[in-house]
Amino acid sequence: MVNTSRISNATIGGVILAAGQSQRMGSQNKLLALINGVPIIRQTTLALVESGLNDLVVVTGYEHQLVAAALADLSVTCVYNEDYQSGQASSVACGVRHYQASTHEAVLIALGDMPRVTSDLIATLLRDHAGLTDAPNRITLPIFDGKRGNPVIWGRGFFDRLMALTGDAGGRTIVAENKNALNSLGWPDDSIHFDVDTPIALSQIEED
Numbered sequence: 001m002v003n004t005s006r007i008s009n010a011t012i013g014g015v016i017l018a019a020g021q022s023q024r025m026g027s028q029n030k031l032l033a034l035i036n037g038v039p040i041i042r043q044t045t046l047a048l049v050e051s052g053l054n055d056l057v058v059v060t061g062y063e064h065q066l067v068a069a070a071l072a073d074l075s076v077t078c079v080y081n082e083d084y085q086s087g088q089a090s091s092v093a094c095g096v097r098h099y100q101a102s103t104h105e106a107v108l109i110a111l112g113d114m115p116r117v118t119s120d121l122i123a124t125l126l127r128d129h130a131g132l133t134d135a136p137n138r139i140t141l142p143i144f145d146g147k148r149g150n151p152v153i154w155g156r157g158f159f160d161r162l163m164a165l166t167g168d169a170g171g172r173t174i175v176a177e178n179k180n181a182l183n184s185l186g187w188p189d190d191s192i193h194f195d196v197d198t199p200i201a202l203s204q205i206e207e208d
Contacts, residue, residue: 011055011102011103011104011105011106012053012104012105012106012107012108012126012129012130012153013053013055013056013057013098013099013102013104013106013107013108014048014053014055014056014057014107014108014110015056015057015058015059015092015095015096015098015099015107015108015109015110016041016044016045016048016056016057016058016059016076016095016110016111016112017059017088017091017092017095017109017110017111017112018031018041018058018059018060018061018067018112019059019060019061019062019064019081019084019090019091019094020061020062020084020088020091020112020113021061021062021084021085029062029063029066029067030113030196030197031067031070031112031113032063032066032067032070033196035115039070040112040113040115040196041058041067041070041071041112041113042070042071042074043115044110044111044112044113044114044115044117045058045071045074045076045112046074046119047117047118047119047121047122048108048110048119048122049074049075049076050119051119051120051121051122051123051126052122052123052126053108053122053126054075055104056075056076056077057076057077057078057079057095057098057099058071058076058077058078058079058112059079059080059081059084059091059094059095060078060079060080060081060084061080061081061084061085061091062084064078064080077098079094079095079098081094086166086167087166087167087168087169088168088169088170089165089166089167089168089169089170090166092109092162092163092165092170092171093162093163093164093165095107095109096109096154096159096162096163097163099159100159100163104156105135105136105155105156106129106135106136106140106153106154106155106156107153107154107159108122108125108126108151108152108153108154109150109151109152109153109154109171110122110150110151111150111151111195113195113196113197114150114151114191114192114194114195114196115196116191116194117150117151117191117192118191121142121151121187121191121192122151124185125140125141125142125151125153125185126153128140128183128185129153129155129183132183134155135155136155136156136157137155137157137158137181138155138181138182138183139152139153139154139155139158139174139175139178139181139182139183140152140153140182140183140184140185141153141175141182141183141184141185142184142185142186142187142192143184143185143186143187143192144186144187144188144189144190144192144193145190147193148175148184149187149190149192149193150192150195152171152175154171155181158171158174158178158181161174162174
């Protein structure tokens with residue numbers, strides 16, 4: 001368990017994107033695939049819960065009832081994205097919209113299919129972003145081997161642009177257009193790049 005006393009009391013909400021149709025996995029919903037008996041979406045969610053995030057939204061879509069059931073005993077709010085088939089951007093918008101009327105300074109957006117992401121990574125990102133004097137106008141993200149990864153923390157100043165996204169691009173276009181706002185955090189391994197999109201990726205996780 002992460003020592004959450006290390007984290008600033010700056011208010012940061014959390015969003016997990018868990019609405020995709022897992023088309024590259026064939027008939028299996030990757031988020032419900034078991035690793036050591038635990039669904040991938042639950043492993044990812046537990047990492048965020050244990051990091052110190054006390055306000056967490058899971059955006060569901062495809063097989064939403066099954067995904068929500070895998071998290072039923074956790075302190076999270078599941079929000080159904082009726083437009084999930086249009087692409088990831090609609091789920092990003094759905095999650096950020098949940099915090100639009102809140103007092104949160106930022107929101108951390110994580111992908112539901114990244115079971116190698118740890119609570120230590122999340123806690124480090126939270127602490128680093130909370131320590132910025134201009135946190136509402138910054139984007140904090142991890143980097144390994146010169147490549148940006150996930151999760152990403154978005155300051156409130158980017159909420160409107162995140163909610164206006166369309167298609168399947170996620171926030172990459174916003175990052176590309178706001179390089180001066182980036183707060184990059186070096187991370188020592190490729191957990192920030194590894195997601196479970198294919199049966200091969202799932203087999204790699206199962207062999208760990």
